[in-house]
Amino acid sequence: MNFDRIREKLNILADAAKYDVSCASSGSNRTNKDKGLGNASKMGICHTYTADGRCVSLLKILLTNHCIFDCAYCVTRKSNDVQRAAFKVQEVVDLTINFYRRNYIEGLFLSSGIFKSPDHTMERLVAVAKKLREEENFNGYIHLKSIPGASDELMYEAGLYADRLSVNIEVPTISGLKLLAPEKKHEDFTKPMEKVKNEIVRYNSERKIIRSTPKYAPAGQSTQMIVGASGESDKDIMYSATYYYKTYNMKRVYYSGYVPVTHDSRLPAIGSQVPMLRENRLYQTDWLLRFYGFSIGEILNNQHPNLDMEVDPKLSWALRNLHYFPVDVNSADKNLLARIPGIGMRSVDKIIKARKFRKLNWDHLKKIGVALNRAQYFMVCDSRLWERRDLDADKIKGMILQNSSGKFRNQYITQLSLFN
Incomplete structure (x- = not known):
């Protein structure tokens, strides 16, 4: 194994994965000294939380940042001049196991740019999870990013090996998607979501009768929206989020403030990054809708389409x-x-x-x-x-x-x- 090349790939593909906010980078780079226990590496390590509140560290990377699409908001878009790299399936498996044995991580968060076709890409993501489970007997947490447009067969197989699946809806509205990612269709995102939802429902039903029914995506599914790239109001964003919660039984909807990564006339100007406070207000609203009994119309409406940045x-x-x-x-x-x-x-x-x-x-x-x-x-x-x-x-x-x-x-x- 060429360790220098693997390290170079890790730098590129961990950096490209940072725009997915389903878990946040640890930012730690503490090395082992005097034969102590453990290390902390800032490359690709992120944190997430389990249902019982425990914080776990994950290796967060892309399988590749090559992509056949040219979405205006994406750093890995086809026309963007960035350094490209791709892991082999076995390289991701080896990295995950080696990091786990060194106590760097407790699981894997794996996404990818789309190369050749959605099914070809999804097949490779599934292959990583399958090898970890069946060949390495790995029982740690695995979160796979589902590829928009992937077949039902691959989505089913992915759920057998991954703890959580997620398809990033990316742009909150259909009109915004048509503007910024005209090569993609809204149904490419919703079809995998529907498949995962139905399989989870089926598993829960069969589990009551047959205890040995194989688990299917036991941590459920989530999605992510880019905030501020296509001019939607906070009201538009929260109505979209509520739709995905109710229609596809989402565990979480994540909100990612737009970060200017490319020059494109369809996007806000470079330097107009969405403030983190807006993200925070959206998460607070999300919490009120799910746990405090509020409706969207009470918080956001035609008179108040955007959240107050001064108060919660x-x-x-x-x-x-x-x-x-x-x-x-x-x-x-x-x-x-x-x-x-x-x-x-x-x-x-x-x-x-x-x-x-x-x-x-x-x-x-x-x-x-x-x-x-x-x-x-x-x-x-x-x-x-x-x-x-x-x-x-x-x-x-x-x-x-x-x-x-x-x-x-x-x-x-x-x-x-x-x-x-």
Whole structure:
């Protein structure tokens, strides 16, 4: 094996994989010294989280960055002048096993550019997973990126060897896809999603009858959208995300801010990278829709098509709907408690349990974990320490932002004093 060539490929194909945000790069490059245990390598190592909350490290690479398509937003597009490389199937298998034995990783995250055809590419991805499972007896986590347009037969086989499958929808709307990737069709993305969903449903059904039924994609499927490449509003993005959650039983939809990688008149100008704060606001909205009982129309609508960058989406909704407040935490139901800014679902459950024994006041709520700097404006409790209710939305927002900036300033001063 030519180790220098393998290292060169790893540099190229790990760097090309960084635009997929299903797991984030560790950025660590700590070498082993004095015969210690373990190493940390920044090349291709990323982190993800299991269902029980454990953080695991994955080897995150592309099989190749060669591609037959010329999507405007993609760094590996056919017309882009970048250094190209491709792993052989056995090279990926050997890398995964060697990294695992050295305790660098606990699994593999494998994607690819599309070369020759979708089926040819998907077949090679499946071959990697199959070799790891059957020849190397590898039981670590495997996440395969499904190739748009791959056949049902290959998608079925992929699910037998991978823990999670995902097809990146890439552009949130059909019109955006036609503009930026005219060679691709929307059904090329949705057909593999439909196959995976149906096979997971079938497996769950058969598993109840035949316990020995082979597992199929036990970690489910996910997808990713590029934000800011084709001008969609946050409302458009969240309606698309909700559609994929409901239609294809997605475990997660990821939001990736557009990063200018090529000069193209169809794209925003170079230098107009989407701020990470917009990504963060979309994830917060995603969470509210899935776990807090909000509907999209409450948070995003024709009057408010984009999220407020100054405050989180729950606080933004509350400021527009002050007629629901103040909420009495000692009597309100679970759904209404969950809509108070500064109260998470864990705190909601603690409040409901605690108020069975006594009426709660500010001190109790603070110990429970309620963020009183926001929540105090939207609730009442068994206390009279703060009862001003003559504030409008602008005043409340201003006071919260002022308190938040003061908090961050104090944290910064504390950090400086520690270093000094």
